[in-house]
Amino acid sequence: RTMGPGGCPLELLLCVLLWFISSAALNPDDPNVCSHWESYAVTVQESYAHPFDQVYYTRCTDILNWFKCTRHRISYKTAYRRGVRTMYRRRSQCCPGFFESGDLCVPLCTDECAHGRCVSPDTCQCEPGWGGLDCSSACESDFWGPHCTNRCQCRNGAKCNPITGACVCTEGYQGWRCEEHCDARHYGKDCLLECSCENGATCHHQTGECLCAPGYTGVFCEEPCPPGKHGPLCEQRCPCQNGGTCHHVSGLCTCPPGWMGPVCAQPCPFGLFGMNCSEECLCRNGGLCDHISGQCQCNAGYIGERYCPRPPPLHSGQSVHMSQGKSQH
Template identity: 30%
Template sequence: MSSSHQLVTLGVLLAICSLGQGQFKTSGIKTRQPPSGNLQLSGNSSEFGWSSYNQSSYGWRSQNQSNYAWTQQNHVGQGSAGFVPAETYQPVTLPPLYGHYVQPVTPPAHRVQVLDETALFINKTRSGMASGVCFKEVPTASLLRNSRDQFIGNGTTPDMSRIQVCCDGYERNPHIYRRCEPICADDCRNGICTAPNTCVCIPGHVRTSEGKCISTCPLGCGNGVCDEQNECKCREGYSLEPETRKYCQPECKPGCSFGRCVAPNKCACLEGYRLAADGSCEPVCDSCENGKCTAPGHCNCNGGYLKLQGRCEPICSIPCKNGRCIGPDICECASGFEWDRKSAECLPKCDIPCLNGVCVGNNQCECKSGFVRDEHQRNICQPHCPNGCQNGFCSAPNFCICRPGFIKSGIKGRQTCQAV
């Protein structure tokens, strides 16, 4: 019986010790502190049995609370949303019960944030920017999930509704959906895009003629170095920009008309111009033969030429018959024709002269009156006798010559060759 009694007593003691440890650990996990940096006692006191009696038992009377700065203003209910991790708590003197698991840490000092010139510039610039939000009317039905719903829109007509959209040149901020940001094509490096394709440089930077923001002294000097007076000293081939004198730009000699100087003595021509052999920029014309291109797509014809159908064509005071005008008063004969200086025209050309005929084309003969083309030789025209020449041969148009042993008889024009 004595051993049984001892076992029961030992079990009761173990249970009491286990209950005490569990309650202490639980109370440690649930402990939080309010934003003031002090532990909360009043919120946890009733939950874990910290009555006034227990406080008195551990010596936590009003005088002790005042010694440890536990005033009523530091008591925060357990439902407060302003809890912060207990590790940041540091009272004047730690309470005897909680002091062994709350680690005192020096709270961070709250200093007044001083904005530099760049931050002030950014804040001021952004505060004056337009919202970029516009209103657009869309069919009310397009906004309804269920097509059977009946709603009246707030637009100019009941079936139209006004919605907010980003204005032209603006896009939605990917992080703040209701905010519209202006769009700058070059991303506005070292600056703030305040409006569509409008970039404002931040302090310490200056806008170049190309519209880019680059650093200037003392931050830096593009294509140069900063001297002791914080002024730009340009490298060879560069010179100070004449207006701001805060950055170096390349020099092109004798200049860069119709273009811009992108490097020492190197031009980048504007649209409609191209780089000439001498390094200058000249206008481009689709077709300007026999003329001079004076502007992009505009050609002035030389003397003796006239613009026809967008081309400069030569003028010949005497029309080029059987040929074409290739220059001022210069004819080029067509194939089968050749230039005749006496007549100042293109005459047909026959490799073999036309007998009793006229050359009318490339090796083409046209017979004279009273002659006909020979069937075997195309360049010969034979005389023609309509009644024929019996006992003789036709030697001329309608004229016969009798053979030996024959003589002509009859009237003229109707003569025949009779035997002697």
């Protein structure tokens, strides 16, 4: 049997060496490494005192044996035999819930972490945007981040990015939380489309439909309200009378010659006529002028369209027919 240094059997030395190498694989500073003492049996070659019967002769009075007498005594000699020895060693192994990976003990998750990593026994740390015990469930629309623990702050139907929490605005909205409409000249996704509306119109922040200013109509609000209509959506009816026309935006009446008032219902006052009743009547001798045209309506005995002068004297035998209230051109 081959012996090692100090008389220790070589088999025992090899066993201890192999154990040392295997146990040294784990990092003893790893908090997830546990150790305990364990016993094991080792077959060794051991020495012992082997007894044997030693025969020797002594002088005696026995003539028949030529005065030699046989004597016996127990003697011992060193012998070797195989034996089993119980040894103890400190055993390092991964603590419960961990398994060996290289020189480290890493946690073990019974269910594999689909979108995350195992950070402690049967405990997954999910990637942003995923949740559930095994990180296999995508975050609902109102939540984001690791394990979907952060609530969305987005408004107006916007969705959260499940990883970063950034708001993804719906059409027609902008801002960090999608809390603002597009400005009056833009619409659509990310407010990138430019409005084509005219005459001070704004477009709908989502669809781009033109919202006409009062007094305009048409797809692009390019046309004024039709005659007789005015105001928002051209829905208000013109109140003007006597041929007056209203402004398509404000609804204010523009009166024809001879009329005045908010709705053109009043004729020009006595002595005035024409547009805005701004012209002065020149009829004389009690004649009345038309409030629209200014044409004179002369009293009996007077003639003329403008001034109603006295007629010239009549000669004998001449008959005169006076025209009362008759317009001459």
